Amino acid sequence: xxxxxxxxxxxxxxxxxxxxxxxxxxxxxxxxxxxxxxxxxxxxxxxxxxxxxxxxxxxxxxxxxxxxxxxxxxxxxxxxxxxxxxxxxxxxxxxxxxxxxxxxxxxxxxxxxxxxxxxxxxxxxxxxxxxxxxxxxxxxxxxxxxxxxxxxxxxxxxxxxxxxxxxxxxxxxxxxxxxxxxxxxxxxxxxxxxxxxxxxxxxxxxxxxxxxx
Numbered sequence: 001x002x003x004x005x006x007x008x009x010x011x012x013x014x015x016x017x018x019x020x021x022x023x024x025x026x027x028x029x030x031x032x033x034x035x036x037x038x039x040x041x042x043x044x045x046x047x048x049x050x051x052x053x054x055x056x057x058x059x060x061x062x063x064x065x066x067x068x069x070x071x072x073x074x075x076x077x078x079x080x081x082x083x084x085x086x087x088x089x090x091x092x093x094x095x096x097x098x099x100x101x102x103x104x105x106x107x108x109x110x111x112x113x114x115x116x117x118x119x120x121x122x123x124x125x126x127x128x129x130x131x132x133x134x135x136x137x138x139x140x141x142x143x144x145x146x147x148x149x150x151x152x153x154x155x156x157x158x159x160x161x162x163x164x165x166x167x168x169x170x171x172x173x174x175x176x177x178x179x180x181x182x183x184x185x186x187x188x189x190x191x192x193x194x195x196x197x198x199x200x201x202x203x204x205x206x207x208x209x210x211x212x213x
Contacts, residue, residue, distance in 0.1 A: 001160075001164065004017070004165065004166070004167045005167075006168065006170070009124065014127055017165060017167075018128065020164050021040050021046075021136065024039075025164035026046055026053070027039075027163060028141045028149075028155045028159065028163050028165070028167065029124060029128060029138075029167040030125070031118075031125055031138055031178075032092070032178065032195070033148070033173060033175075033194065034140055034141065034172050034174060035152070035154075035155050036065070036138035037053075037054070037137060037139050037163075038128070038136045038137055038138065039137045040132075040136070040137075041062070041075070041105070042103075042105060044107055047105065047108060047137070050137060053143075054142070054143055056139070056144045059110050061114065062137050063095055063118065063137070064135040065120050065125055065138040066119050066129065067126050068119070069090075071129075071134065072119070074101065074134070075101050075103065076099060076100060076101055076115055077099040077100070079183055081183060081188070082183060085181075085204070088204055090118075091126070092119070092120075092121055093174075093195040093196060094118065094181060095116045095117065095177075095180050096116070096181050097184055098114065098115055098117060098183055099115075099184055100113050100115040101115075108137075114184055122169070124167055124169055140177065142154075142158055146158065150173070151170075151171050152168045176192075176194050177192065178194045178195065178196075179192065179196035180194070187205065187208040187209050187210055188201075188205060188210075189211070190209060190212065191212050198211065
């Protein structure tokens with residue numbers, strides 16, 4: 001497993017990482033909260049690898065990161081409220097659950113026909129997306145049942161040589177993950193509160209939002 005450091009990454013390194021993803025590789029990389037596992041969501045063999053190395057139940061969908069509204073729309077069927085919500089909270093640690101486009105493999109959505117999308121702030125993630133030119137998986141880099149990894153040491157302890165590459169972004173800010181907001185229902189439902197608070201969402205939606213029961 002090759003290890004890169006965010007402060008020394010060059011365009012040639014990002015091109016190498018993008019090539020790894022294009023060939024079905026799985027990498028560990030820093031996001032806005034914890035480390036994620038990156039792969040091409042359209043490569044079913046790569047998605048199978050993620051489920052296998054995480055020990056993840058296949059009925060759990062895998063979220064994706066994007067770097068534009070256009071990229072988000074390429075893999076989803078967003079409601080009318082999506083654009084304004086994205087303009088308010090993206091880039092940032094808000095994952096929105098949307099109806100999935102039919103082009104996404106069923107394994108990514110775990111048969112739910114929905115997909116979680118986030119546009120990260122993290123410079124490394126956005127540059128990786130720029131070079132890859134399509135969404136990348138960003139499910140948390142931890143074995144199922146264990147806390148999210150916020151250091152590369154934790155990623156290595158859990159996955160050892162199961163990954164093709166690992167980007168060292170230092171210690172990351174949160175094991176709790178991003179805020180998770182379901183926009184497939186009306187009013188929207190907060191599934192998990194994270195860095196984007198319920199209060200800020202409540203203000204944005206003029207109170208027309210609820211928490212998961």
